[in-house]
Amino acid sequence: MKSDPHTLFDNFDLLIDDGLILVDPNGEVVRANQSSLSTLGERIINQPLEYYLRHPDINQAIDNIKEFGETSPLTYLRYDDVQHEYVVKFAPFPDDHCLVRMNDVTARISFDKIRSEFVANVSHELRSPLTTLTGFIETLQTTAADDPKARIEFLAIMREEAGRMQRLVDSLLSLSRVESQEHLHPNDDVQMTDVVKEVYDLMTHRAAQCGMRIELINNLPQKLNPIVLGKKDELSEVLHNLLENAIKYGYQNSTVKFILETDEPKKMVQISVVNSGEGIDEIHLPRLTERFYRVDKARTRKLGGTGLGLAIVKHIVNRHRGRLQITSERGGETVFTVYFPIIGA
The missing domain is CATH 1.10.287.130 (Signal transduction histidine kinase, dimerisation/phosphotransfer (DHp) domain)
Incomplete structure (x- = not known):
């Protein structure tokens, strides 16, 4: 009994999540699953595949499948909002058709690179x-x-x-x-006023050793002690790292402001660490939370930095459904602010 290439294509589509394309003996697309349509566009049906999957060896690969029954995979780069990389494989199908499989390996390659x-x-x-x-x-x-x-x-x-x-x-x-643990949301009730006070007490001596002082500014409404769903040790680690950075890179004899307040419209507790120092150029701000990224490598190493503190802060903030904001002025103030959702707000 002769196999129908269209029926076989549907069976493969049920088993495979990658982009699948069925090409007839003339090199035209006769069937395509949703994944491949999303990548190459809806107009590929009844059009030569080479018009949309632009690769110099695409036709040769299809010819090799028809003549020899096999061919080597191709690497296909596509530039949309970002660059994607695909491994394109070919398999013979009934009636001189060819099955084309597009495997998006962008994430794997990015992970390997990282x-x-x-x-x-x-x-x-x-x-x-x-x-x-x-x-x-x-x-x-x-x-x-x-x-x-x-x-x-x-x-x-x-x-x-x-x-x-x-x-x-x-x-x-x-x-x-x-x-x-970033994808696992913690579920302990943490009183943020207590966390801020404990970190402040711990870091005051550290600041004094560097000829600096920390000013704790509580701008919360009277008697309000905002509760965050989280893990106390990790929230303390965030504030400790931010204060440690402010002390390292602030001017000697300056004051680090440690500000606790609420963002009422968004129902968030807002904690800011503000120091006065050389500041950070705007070009560096988006990359500060990357692992081992340093604005001034020699100075960071001299001060004992590992280049991982802000990466740790970013992941803890994400785990707590929070947000990190960084602003800085050259020769002025640098402000690190974290926001965490308040329970019952």
Whole structure:
């Protein structure tokens, strides 16, 4: 019994989520599923496939299928709002038809690229302190073995570099945890006034060590203690990281404002950290929450930054259905504001 290519196409379409296109012996599209129509457009039916899937080897691939029964997949790049990459495969079908399958691999390639860049960045961040430690260990074992002054100096530097690696590892573990749980919304009732006060008490001493002070400004309506559905430790981590950044990059002897208020129209609690410093150029603002992105790499490393703090903040804020906003003026104020929905508001 002769197989009908149209019926076979419908059976394949039920099993496969990718774009599927049925091409007749003349190279014209006779059937296409919704996925392929969304990609190439509704007008592809009864038109040569080469008009819409523009690739120099498309016709040769279809001819190879008819003549040899097989051909190599093609890589097809399509530019819409963003670039998409497809792996296009071909299979022989009854009556000299050809089945074309379009597999969108954009997400996989993007993930592989991000993973590769992440591994490269971590390796780079660890290599520098490890090289320093190795060099000083070798020196202490040889030329400085009997030099007490050098030993004290080198051990202090080694301790600093080991601390730098420890901070990086701790940040990586924290980032891994919040990324893996980002899709799971926490459900504890957290009183934000208490969180803000605890973080303020903790960071006041840290600011004083840097010749700065933190001014806590509570602009909440009287007796209001907004409750957020969340995880207290993670919300504390967000505020701690923002204050830590404000202290690191603020001018000495300046004041960091720590402001608690509500955004009444949107029923959100609004917490801002404001510092006075060199500021951040607008071009950098959209990328500040990227892992290992630094405006001034040398300065960040000198101040002990890992380049992961704001990435952690972003993922925690997302997990709590919140929002992060950043504004800055060169030589003026930099403002980091987080918003979280209030329960029962």
